[in-house]
Amino acid sequence: MSSLSLSDDVRDRVEAFISSRQQKRLCSSYHVARETVDLARRIVSQKRWSSACELLETLSTVGRWVSSAIPSETAAGNVMRRVRKIVRDEVAECSSDGKQQNPDDLHWMLTVQGAGGDLTVAYPTLRGAIIESIHELMEEIEISGHNIAMQALEHIHSNEVVMTCGHSRTVEAFLKEAARKRKFHVIVAESAPSYQGQRMAKSLAEAGVETTLITDSAVFAMMSRVNKVIIGTHTVMADGGLKALNGAHGLALAAHHHSVPVIVCAALFKLSPQFHSAYDEDTFNKVVSPHDVLPFAEGGVLSDVEIHNPVFDYVPPDLVTLFIFNTGGNAPSYVYRLLSELYHPDDQEL
Known part of the structure; x- marks a missing residue:
């Protein structure tokens, strides 16, 4: 520099x-x-x-x-x-x-x-x-978060059961906006080991939304009762895949098995022209201390064991039904069009 x-x-x-x-x-x-x-x-x-x-x-x-x-x-x-x-x-x-x-x-x-x-x-x-x-x-x-929340009534209807995981401010505002005029039930997976879902469930319950907090292991069993899955994401990749909170991939797989639509709320600044690749995993993901997964005191009985605690999951585009951007809803196949509008071809690599 x-x-x-x-x-x-x-x-x-x-x-x-x-x-x-x-x-x-x-x-x-x-x-x-x-x-x-x-x-x-x-x-x-x-x-x-x-x-x-x-x-x-x-x-x-x-x-x-x-x-x-x-x-x-x-x-x-x-x-x-x-x-x-x-x-x-x-x-x-x-x-x-x-x-x-x-x-x-x-x-x-x-x-x-x-x-x-x-x-x-x-x-x-x-x-x-x-x-x-x-x-x-x-x-x-x-105003991206506000514009996304204003679309809530188009996607959430009365007496529906919605599942989400972790804590996303965008999804939180989206659900609260829908709850102003619609009565529905939200199931929140706690997203261990960060347990961000507990914070989301508390916030929704305080806002008067009927909320149930479940463990991550109960996601598949509860999915048969769910009408739609609504999650946030850290990044929308160029192929329409997601770099989302750890546990989102399992949630999306359970939804796919039960034919439940997966809706992703994301602002356009999260849309990246980059692709997920195995050789670039170190920059794609972030690995934090494994203490939350296995405390140090309990690790003494194990030998030659590596414990990884990644922050993000990659969710393939075929598991995503719809993106709700601040400019409107789009299918994953339309992401390439948005990329051509937002970024110049010569700027794919900084």
Whole structure:
């Protein structure tokens, strides 16, 4: 990072951002996404750059710096790619000023929209246009949870039985919004060893939602009574698969066996252009202390045994029925279309 001509304020902000995430003061993908957008805004507004090419290089380098420091957190890289797409779109818009912008003009569509403008040209209005678009991205992230919750009545009906696992703020808001006008029953798997499901069940019960907390081993037995499964996720992969809380894969398999639809609530900043691959498992998953699985005092009787406690599960796309994004509902097969709209092909790898 020494080669980057960043201001001291921006450099300190990047280091503070990484430190906060590593020390778990930024504990959710939402806060990571908001902080990344604010970081990108500071880079655009405070760093000296004469062309979009220089700005894109800086954003790419900072994005790689953040992604390498917190490899399991994909929201930061996703948002940085969104900002790079904004820069390219604004360059195309600036380059089209003064030219014919008739959507029916095939020549204009091919030359201006297809080429995306000249990234090496200094446009006087580019900085202001990019900052304005970044503010719009920030607003989209801030109201993403609300927009997802507003769709709850379309998917949850009276007297239904809904199952979920763990604790997701998005799913929690989704269920509470539906409970304002509908009466239904929620079954929550406790998601050992983190037991985040207990927190979810308590919050729903305090909000007046009929809630039952079950152990993870009872998921398959209870699934025959369930109408739909609604879960959150940490990341939506490029193939429509999920990087979700540990236990989500087993829940989805039980739902698939009983032909129960699986609905995933996720904001668009969780949509990643990356795929899950076996050789990249170290950056895909995160392994925490095995003490919650097997206390140290009980491990003395075992020899030559390795205990792993992964945080995430990979859920294949064929186990997911529907995604509810802040822009609406989409099938897993439509994810590729959203990726082409949100990210530029040259930004797949930062």
